[in-house]
Amino acid sequence: MTDLETRFVGSMAGSALGDAIGELAFRIPDEARLRKQIDATGELVYTDDTAMAIGLAQSLLARRQIDPQHLGDTFRSNYQREPWRGYASGPPSLFRLVERQGITYVEAAQGLFGGQGSYGNGAAMRIAPLGLYCHAAPDLYDQARASAAVTHAHPVGIDGAAVQARAVAQAVELDPDERFDPQAFLKGLRDMARTPEMQAKLAQVSELLAGGVPGRQAARELGQGVAVHRSLPFALYAFLRHPRSLEDCLFCAILNGGDRDTLGAMACAVSGAYLGAEAIPTGWWQRLENRELITGLARRLAAAAGN
Numbered sequence: 001m002t003d004l005e006t007r008f009v010g011s012m013a014g015s016a017l018g019d020a021i022g023e024l025a026f027r028i029p030d031e032a033r034l035r036k037q038i039d040a041t042g043e044l045v046y047t048d049d050t051a052m053a054i055g056l057a058q059s060l061l062a063r064r065q066i067d068p069q070h071l072g073d074t075f076r077s078n079y080q081r082e083p084w085r086g087y088a089s090g091p092p093s094l095f096r097l098v099e100r101q102g103i104t105y106v107e108a109a110q111g112l113f114g115g116q117g118s119y120g121n122g123a124a125m126r127i128a129p130l131g132l133y134c135h136a137a138p139d140l141y142d143q144a145r146a147s148a149a150v151t152h153a154h155p156v157g158i159d160g161a162a163v164q165a166r167a168v169a170q171a172v173e174l175d176p177d178e179r180f181d182p183q184a185f186l187k188g189l190r191d192m193a194r195t196p197e198m199q200a201k202l203a204q205v206s207e208l209l210a211g212g213v214p215g216r217q218a219a220r221e222l223g224q225g226v227a228v229h230r231s232l233p234f235a236l237y238a239f240l241r242h243p244r245s246l247e248d249c250l251f252c253a254i255l256n257g258g259d260r261d262t263l264g265a266m267a268c269a270v271s272g273a274y275l276g277a278e279a280i281p282t283g284w285w286q287r288l289e290n291r292e293l294i295t296g297l298a299r300r301l302a303a304a305a306g307n
Contacts, residue, residue, distance in 0.1 A: 004306055006276035007172045008132045008298040014246055014272025015053060015128050015265045016294055017284050020044035022254040022264030023086075029260075031251050044287045048085040049125040049265040050294075051078055056147065057129035057297040061304065066130070066146040072098065072105030075150065086261075088226070090118055094151055110153040117153025121228040123161035124148075125262045128269035129297070131168030133305050140165055141192060159195040160228030163202070164266055166192040167236060171273035182209055182240040189236070201233040209240055215252045224258020231259050235266035239274075246271045246279040 021038060023045070028034045038044070055078045059071040076095045079087060090112065097108040110117055127144060134143050144162035152158055170188050174180070183206060190202045201222060208218045218237050223230030235253055242248035246268060253267035254260040272279065285291065 003276070004172075005299050005302045006278065007273050008302040008305075009295050010246075010272030010275060010277040010279060011128050011132055011168055011172070011269050012053065012057070012272070012294050012298040013277060013280060013285065013288060013291065015269035016046045016050040016291075017044060017280065017288055018250050018253065018264030018266070018268030019049040019125075019261045020046045020288065021250060021284070022261035023047055025254040025260045025264070029255055029257070031255055034251075034255075038287070039283060041287060043289050044284065045289045046085075047261050048079075048087040048091070049262055051082060051085045052091075052122070052126035053128055053265075054078065054290075054294065054297065056126050057301060060129055060133050061297070061300055064304065066143055068106050068146060068150050069104060071147065072150045088120070088122070090120065090122060091151060105150045106153075109149060109151050112153070117157060118151065119154035119156040119160075119228060120152070120226045121157075121160060121231045121259065121262050121266070123152040123157055124164040124228050124232050125265050127161045127165045128168050128273070129301060131165035131269075132172060132273065132298070133301050134165070135169035135172045135305070140169060141194075156195050156197050156227075156229055159193055159198045160232050163189050163193050163198055163236075164232055164269070167239075167270045168273045171270050174274055176244075176275055180243045182243065185240060186236075195229075197229040198233075201229050202236075205233050205237050205240070208237060215241065216256050219256035219258065224256065224263060226259050226262070231263060232266055234258070235263045236270070238263070238267040239270045243271070243274065246275055247281065 055074040059074045094108045141162045144165040145158050148158045148161040193199045222234040238253035239249050249271040253263040
């Protein structure tokens with residue numbers, strides 16, 4: 001694989017594995033026991049987090065940009081084929097609104113949650129393909145906004161997706177053989193963030209890293225729930241505390257409670273983009289559900305981004 005291919009594959013496969021192993025961690029929140037379970041599992045099955053990332057990659061490859069209606073249709077088609085993936089109530093409600101009222105996905109998203117829109121982490125958990133494909137684009141925030149707006153209308157939900165896209169984009173462009181500066185990495189994310197909620201949480205990540213605060217305490221202080229400003233910051237912390245090891249990044253993200261599968265997906269999307277596919281343990285790779293589909297999409301995105 002070329003350097004770009006290995007970064008793209010590392011990010012998408014890393015995110016899928018973070019998702020699948022994070023899902024196992026709900027039942028087995030202990031690293032030693034979890035590692036044994038991974039080795040004993042025939043197939044590591046991902047959730048809606050990865051299903052929606054796959055949909056985003058498919059839509060990007062079909063349109064070469066964010067086409068909100070096509071993206072929403074792709075999400076909806078994939079959901080209808082595999083509704084058992086663990087979707088929260090938001091996407092199915094959105095799809096029903098579009099079908100019943102004949103409105104766009106963006107209009108439907110604006111009507112959810114009392115007209116406030118969602119500030120959950122659903123737009124961020126799936127954004128890795130966009131961060132990869134648009135890693136050098138000057139309008140990354142606008143692209144992330146367009147991607148998020150299909151399901152998330154709240155400014156914080158959009159902001160979280162843009163920050164995660166920037167994290168993936170920055171990771172792709174860094175050389176893992178050179179010195180890694182977590183504070184410089186964070187500065188790029190703080191420059192991207194536009195809402196007070198995300199800006200404050202990223203500043204808190206900076207303080208916790210500078211203070212050498214361990215993962216469990218950082219998880220309590222940053223949050224691990226489904227709101228993006230109470231989950232993405234800890235996922236980023238897990239990467240920034242363990243930038244040299246995808247495994248350590250993953251276990252930090254998923255073994256401290258909360259929304260484990262999504263925390264794993266977000267953290268390992270960045271870690272895989274930074275370290276490349278070679279950082280993924282072979283045994284995990286071989287057990288990943290639909291790994292050929294995910295790898296193929298990542299390679300096609302890398303080829304399209306390089307043209």
